[in-house]
Amino acid sequence: MPPKRLSAPEYATGILAGSRTVLGRAITLVESTLPADQALAQEVLQAVLPQTGRSLRVGITGVPGVGKSTFIEALGRYLVETKGLKLAVLAVDPSSQRGGGSILGDKTRMPWLAAEPAAFIRPSPSAGSLGGVARATREALLLCEAAGHDVIFVETVGVGQSETTVHGMVDFFLLLMLAGAGDELQGLKRGIMEMADALCITKADHGNELAARRARLDYQNALHLFPPAPSGQVQPVLLTSAVSGLGIAELWTVVETYAEATRQNGYFEQRRQEQQLQWLHQSIAQALESRFYADAAVRERLPAVRAAVAAGQITPMAAAAELLGTKA
Amino acid sequence: MPPKRLSAPEYATGILAGSRTVLGRAITLVESTLPADQALAQEVLQAVLPQTGRSLRVGITGVPGVGKSTFIEALGRYLVETKGLKLAVLAVDPSSQRGGGSILGDKTRMPWLAAEPAAFIRPSPSAGSLGGVARATREALLLCEAAGHDVIFVETVGVGQSETTVHGMVDFFLLLMLAGAGDELQGLKRGIMEMADALCITKADHGNELAARRARLDYQNALHLFPPAPSGQVQPVLLTSAVSGLGIAELWTVVETYAEATRQNGYFEQRRQEQQLQWLHQSIAQALESRFYADAAVRERLPAVRAAVAAGQITPMAAAAELLGTKA
Ligand SMILES: Nc1nc2c(ncn2[C@@H]2O[C@H](COP(=O)(O)OP(=O)(O)OP(=O)(O)O)[C@@H](O)[C@H]2O)c(=O)[nH]1
Ligand SMILES: Nc1nc2c(ncn2[C@@H]2O[C@H](COP(=O)(O)OP(=O)(O)OP(=O)(O)O)[C@@H](O)[C@H]2O)c(=O)[nH]1
Ligand SMILES: [Mg+2]
Ligand SMILES: [Mg+2]
Numbered sequence: 328m329p330p331k332r333l334s335a336p337e338y339a340t341g342i343l344a345g346s347r348t349v350l351g352r353a354i355t356l357v358e359s360t361l362p363a364d365q366a367l368a369q370e371v372l373q374a375v376l377p378q379t380g381r382s383l384r385v386g387i388t389g390v391p392g393v394g395k396s397t398f399i400e401a402l403g404r405y406l407v408e409t410k411g412l413k414l415a416v417l418a419v420d421p422s423s424q425r426g427g428g429s430i431l432g433d434k435t436r437m438p439w440l441a442a443e444p445a446a447f448i449r450p451s452p453s454a455g456s457l458g459g460v461a462r463a464t465r466e467a468l469l470l471c472e473a474a475g476h477d478v479i480f481v482e483t484v485g486v487g488q489s490e491t492t493v494h495g496m497v498d499f500f501l502l503l504m505l506a507g508a509g510d511e512l513q514g515l516k517r518g519i520m521e522m523a524d525a526l527c528i529t530k531a532d533h534g535n536e537l538a539a540r541r542a543r544l545d546y547q548n549a550l551h552l553f554p555p556a557p558s559g560q561v562q563p564v565l566l567t568s569a570v571s572g573l574g575i576a577e578l579w580t581v582v583e584t585y586a587e588a589t590r591q592n593g594y595f596e597q598r599r600q601e602q603q604l605q606w607l608h609q610s611i612a613q614a615l616e617s618r619f620y621a622d623a624a625v626r627e628r629l630p631a632v633r634a635a636v637a638a639g640q641i642t643p644m645a646a647a648a649e650l651l652g653t654k655a
Numbered sequence: 656m657p658p659k660r661l662s663a664p665e666y667a668t669g670i671l672a673g674s675r676t677v678l679g680r681a682i683t684l685v686e687s688t689l690p691a692d693q694a695l696a697q698e699v700l701q702a703v704l705p706q707t708g709r710s711l712r713v714g715i716t717g718v719p720g721v722g723k724s725t726f727i728e729a730l731g732r733y734l735v736e737t738k739g740l741k742l743a744v745l746a747v748d749p750s751s752q753r754g755g756g757s758i759l760g761d762k763t764r765m766p767w768l769a770a771e772p773a774a775f776i777r778p779s780p781s782a783g784s785l786g787g788v789a790r791a792t793r794e795a796l797l798l799c800e801a802a803g804h805d806v807i808f809v810e811t812v813g814v815g816q817s818e819t820t821v822h823g824m825v826d827f828f829l830l831l832m833l834a835g836a837g838d839e840l841q842g843l844k845r846g847i848m849e850m851a852d853a854l855c856i857t858k859a860d861h862g863n864e865l866a867a868r869r870a871r872l873d874y875q876n877a878l879h880l881f882p883p884a885p886s887g888q889v890q891p892v893l894l895t896s897a898v899s900g901l902g903i904a905e906l907w908t909v910v911e912t913y914a915e916a917t918r919q920n921g922y923f924e925q926r927r928q929e930q931q932l933q934w935l936h937q938s939i940a941q942a943l944e945s946r947f948y949a950d951a952a953v954r955e956r957l958p959a960v961r962a963a964v965a966a967g968q969i970t971p972m973a974a975a976a977e978l979l980g981t982k983a
Contacts, residue, residue: 372970380967462972469970515882521845549877554843600965607964610975615943636935637928639708642700642797644790647938 335370375473388485389503396436401569415471420451506542531566663698685794703801716813717831724764729897743799748779834870859894
């Protein structure tokens with residue numbers, strides 16, 4: 328028997344009281360694409376909105392195998408055990424549906440956090456489009472904040488467009504890298520290094536320390552050649568090991584120092600406001616475009632028009648005018 | 656007395672015959688925002704379209720003062736005099752209207768090219784939005800190709816969004832940099848280095864050679880740490896001097912080698928097709944958004960809605976729904 332449908336006030340009360348069950352169900356609600364669920368979800372969000380915005384939002388990215396899950400387990404445990412913080416782990420993984428579910432935010436990879444009441448882990452929603460997944464994750468983040476989580480991690484793989492999306496919803500963006508630049512960069516998206524607020528060279532343990540130290544030096548030198556970050560802060564490069572614990576506490580100090588400095592210089596609040604307004608205008612653009620491309624006449628003409636444009640038989644401008652005429 | 660209005664076939668014939676006057680007037684036509692001019696411009700473009708696509712399109716960017724104009728004068732002269740090529744220089748500069756006209760593509764900064772029949776220089780259109788300027792420049796580029804120009808330079812300042820726009824309309828994207836990383840990076844947009852197909856350290860002359868060589872080494876090392884370019888080509892770092900001529904011929908060899916290699920591996924054609932399709936979908940998105948934001952009800956509500964979103968009183972999603980409802 329499926330659980331009884333809650334009302335918006337019931338959801339809100341449950342979330343604010345810290346009920347994990349209600350939080351989980353509310354996230355399922357924001358992930359739903361049914362119009363009735365969406366409407367209810369918006370009511371819930373509006374009700375809890377005054378209690379949101381108080382967490383530190385941290386994006387974590389890196390190629391598959393760099394050690395994201397292991398790192399989140401180690402850092403998360405430090406935050407909960409040593410710092411006494413309440414943590415939520417979300418994920419954005421629109422593309423890969425490995426074995427029926429996203430591997431990002433997979434609880435089996437984070438056994439300590441998964442068993443810890445002060446930590447809440449939620450795998451990536453499995454909706455299709457990046458836009459849809461992004462919306463659901465942004466809204467889940469607000470729900471987690473209302474539920475009293477002090478820190479929210481948003482995990483993603485740094486190989487596509489999703490890391491830009493995650494960068495657009497967090498206060499601090501962390502890039503995990505492997506030592507020994509080369510093959511492991513293959514999957515990484517160009518431009519991502521310049522988006523990061525800090526870099527961690529992972530797995531700096533066992534026989535790997537020397538290579539890791541060398542990599543840190545190289546990246547530090549390279550980052551000096553980049554234009555300065557809009558935050559006004561330097562991008563530190565740290566060595567971390569989830570095995571030995573190296574760099575975990577240090578990284579958190581970096582995040583806290585960053586948050587304090589950008590709160591003081593106004594960038595923290597400015598970035599959040601810009602993110603909100605971007606989200607507004609992206610939502611509008613997305614809605615307009617999906618209406619347009621869902622139109623029957625447009626759908627019928629689009630393949631031929633795209634082919635003509637790609638073949639250089641018609642200018643993109645004329646093609647756009649034709650499709651817009653079809654629609655009007 | 657203003658010149659008599661030409662018909663679309665007259666424009667097309669004049670352009671294909673290589674008339675600079677007709678080419679110039681046709682570009683004025685594509686720059687116009689009057690609906691009647693736009694319609695005529697599309698007719699002209701459609702008529703010359705089969706004669707487009709044969710040039711090498713090169714984007715050139717860098718901070719103010721890096722030496723773009725001087726570099727274009729030197730490289731352009733080399734292409735015309737030594738290589739026997741026909742060159743067009745366009746520019747994208749949506750923001751700055753310094754003294755009634757864009758300084759980019761300013762003929763007084765390129766006296767030799769300005770006086771040379773085999774070179775055609777056109778300053779940036781002065782329309783307002785980047786989208787409008789980009790459209791006009793893309794269309795001007797097609798007209799220049801139809802007029803038989805072998806090489807098209809598109810100049811822009813690397814400090815805003817315009818360099819991404821230019822990157823989206825060229826085959827090869829060149830970043831000019833000053834030696835001695837530091838202050839001169841201030842204005843440069845983050846992410847731009849990773850977009851470049853080659854870097855030139857400019858002004859490598861007089862007492863500046865040592866610093867330039869040092870900078871080249873630094874950038875070469877840094878670029879090794881970047882993920883590889885989608886073209887599959889390395890990004891060379893060259894020393895150039897518009898004064899001594901150092902690196903000018905070498906840079907052109909780099910461009911030619913790049914074009915040959917990417918034509919062979921299919922990336923050249925693929926990038927152009929992707930650019931065409933991007934232009935199509937961007938045109939559609941732009942048209943949909945400008946219709947939406949031009950709506951009277953939307954215009955009336957927007958400021959209050961944006962303020963509420965920025966203040967965190969309403970979720971961006973709910974705000975978007977409200978505005979979209981207003982419009983529907
Ligand atoms: N030596 C060492 N191994 C590590 C460390 N962190 C992770 N690993 C190992 O690296 C492998 C990948 O780690 P994960 O945490 O699953 O990597 P991931 O980035 O989450 O990978 P995906 O979820 O596939 O994207 C595992 O075998 C881990 O045990 C570390 O700090 N030191
Ligand atoms: N020594 C030396 N000076 C140069 C060289 N190239 C340009 N300059 C000087 O640098 C200054 C700026 O050059 P421009 O070509 O106007 O630079 P720009 O990038 O076009 O500048 P904006 O149009 O303002 O964006 C001028 O004084 C040039 O004479 C060079 O190769 N060597
Ligand atoms: Mg993982
Ligand atoms: Mg200039």
